Amino acid sequence: MYKIIGFPRTRAMRVIWLLEELGEAYELDPAMPQSEKVRAVNPSGKVPVLMEGDEPITDSIAICTYLADKHGRFTFPAGTLERARQDSFTQFGVDVLEGALWTAAKNTFINPEDKRAPEVKDVCRYEFARGLDVLEARLGDGPYVMGETFTIADIIIGHCAGWAVAAKFDLPKDGPIHAYFNRLRERPAFQAMMAKVAGAA
Template sequence: MTYTVIGSPTSRAMRVMWALEELGQDYQINPAYPATPEAKKYNPSGKIPALVVDDSVITESMAIVQFLADRHGALTKPAGTLERAEQDAHVHFLLDQMDSVLWTASKHTFVLPEEHRHRPVKDTARYEWAIAVERLEERLGDGPFLMGETFTVADILAAHCLSWAKAAKFEVASEGVAAYGKMCRARPGFRNALERAAALKAS
């Protein structure tokens, strides 16, 4: 099997790269930017990331990450179990209350045309983000990961959102959540993905 990640590593494509590194899978990177003709070859909407698996294309970052976890039997609880339902609940919480808030702020900062940006939305996003961080702290409980001792796809998503927040200058007021994000990003899988991204940028 061959994997090609479509999307710049500075985007949500990093989630896919991280998962592939954790799973020990070889992959290529096509660093297409969103809304470009290259991105639209794989997703008519122009959104990234996408994953080319042999002759098929999968879109949406967490659909890709979950597919990889299921296919390789790691980073996930088994489908049809209560543990998987709990894991999925974490993923949906993160997409709904963290990823979407950061994306809304990004759209009103640099994505949307200037005439459609509404600056006060960013203040609302920061308010919602602060609440989401508190909820994440509650979900972590005694940790160390969202599913206890097991690092899963939910942690990849959470840690990526926390990294995105840092770049966007969104505060992570909880010391526990900040430490959790730092711990996740210290994993060899994430460090290897960063090295791949840096090598690609330098080439």
């Protein structure tokens, strides 16, 4: 059984979602970021941490990539053009969408007050909106970013959509991106993840 260390309303949601998609057993330790329990397995204090036996794996992208590769699902094989495209979408989600959201969060409540620049949040909203335009242009006709195949790239981008709602960033109310995010939210594993998150709140 896997063990996830990290308060669920964080990037831990990505790992919970993937494990629900995989149908793998896991337990959840809802430790807060920067807590002693988290720092004991990750010096940065960041969550989530996946415990594979006694071995901690840190960073949600690394965790999701490891799990998908290990179980041979929701990813394309390494060294293929499809994997390169998938990784490109994952990196886009992290660099562009999450980048805007994380910068806004740091300047809202994470950084000390004297280290915040609240005015940057308008720039973050602008960059996020531009990112959605790029995503729409790249999405194509398939239900997911890799066409018919749901991958961890969809989990990363889908999590960013939920984060955007919580951060009061605008999401499209119709059109291809709206439909894409709805498809992700309709997945049973996503709904199971949300139930876990609500239960741990």
